[in-house]
Amino acid sequence: MNFVSRGDSTDVFNEDFPHPFGDPWITKIETEISDDEITWIMSTSGLLSGPTAFSSGNNSLVELAHPIDVRSEKSLFGTHYFVTQFFNGREVFRKYPKFGNSMSSIDNDTTKWIGEALYYIGSTAINDLQTDSSTMINSILAERMENYIRGYVDRKNFTELYSLEDSSGIFVRDILKPFINDLPSNYELVFQSLVDLYSKEMHITGQLRDDQFKFYIFLPGAIITTNADSIAGDTLMWTFGLKEFLNDDYILQAESIIYSKKRIQAGIIILSGLVLILAFFLIKFKQ
DSSP: OEEEEEEOHHHHSSSSSOOOOSTTOEEEEEEEEETTEEEEEEEEEOOOOEEEOOOSSTTOOSOOSOOEEEEEEEOSSEEEEEEEEEEOOOOHHHHOHHHHHHHTTSOOOSSTHHHHHHHHHHHHHHHHHTTSTTTOOOHHHHHHHHHHHHHHHHHSOHHHHHHHHHOHHHHHHHHHGGGGGGSOTTHHHHHHHHHHHHHHHHHHHHHGGGOEEEEEEEOSSEEEEEOOSEEETTEEEEEEEGGGTSSSOEEEEEEEEEEOHHHHHHHHHHHHHHHHHHHHHHHHHHO
8 A cells, every 4th residue: 555645845744634653664755856846755555455544653542534444355256355444534524523614725814713623622622531440539629620712702702702712721721720720640641632632633633634645556357336436447546625524434445356266167068067967857757
């Protein structure tokens, strides 16, 4: 499999679509200069077999959101080859619908989503901390904090909310200040890390808005089934953008087969033998 990213340095090296890292991946970086403009090209390739979920760096504990499954399976008349490539849905309309409307150009007002997004980030962080005994708080207190976040973002004007998005530390400090004496000592630090995590997730979704993906998959033999946009010989191509996985998973699928002449011949012989045996018994039965 080969991943190729082309563009300026900012687009190629940002985190919206990181390339896989480590075994069995090999990455090459090149540049092309045309009309005094530099185009960066990052290519990452690897030979895959079976389900593969991969990391984007040495320190990354999170699997990339596009795992792939490559496998083969022998059948009576040949060998089947299967490829399934997943683009995990960003679940934008579940998390922050107004942001999703803005991303899909349904709603051209790019400010309405900020309060909703901040509420999701803050309330989700609180719910996550409720699953850890070291940060778990009274359920009534947790509910009060969520209600406070809702009122907080409703009271802020859009300019203030934009500044909160740029500096999550202000948001965390303001949200926790009324409750700080009732919270565990490590709560603020862990809450801040989760707010940063979910803010980064939304930021990456925003960076994907103008990106276009072209996937080419080569399968041996005859193509049996696929949801590819086009097929040329043994090459299947998909072209898509963020809207295809803005909310739900987008899955690339293909299956091919290489027929085995020996197996087909053996199958014909076996089938012919069965027909002859059946005919023999039918004739004998009639007699």
